[in-house]
Amino acid sequence: MPEYKVGPADIFADDERRIVACDDKEIGIFKLDGEFYGWHNLCPHQGGPVCTGRVMSRVLEIADAEGCTRGQQYDDSQKHIVCPWHGYEFSIKTGSHPGNARVRLRPADVFVREGQVYVRL
Ligand code: FES
Incomplete structure (x- = not known):
């Protein structure tokens, strides 16, 4: 499996996102609550740049x-990314x-080794 070096982990602020190119694929890297999460920048709905x-x-x-219904409120304990094409939301x-856990x-x-962030595909 190929690995792609992104850069030093300490340059990511919490709640930061970066889109990186890994050969012909784009990967969205998110840092949330001190942890890294990685997702392909391809929406499962119609292929939009979700990240x-x-x-x-x-x-x-x-x-x-x-x-x-009696209104809406935000749950700040859960962060979502909203696809810019049609508004589908996904948990980071x-x-x-x-609304449908099968749509993912x-x-x-994404992992950190010796202070560096890597993507493995
Ligand atoms: S392509 Fe992402 S919501 Fe439609």
């Missing part, structure tokens, strides 16, 4: 006992769509 999208907290729909930590981003193995 370039807006990062935001998960939006929760609040419902009453009858199931009627799991790659899953919040394709993972890339």
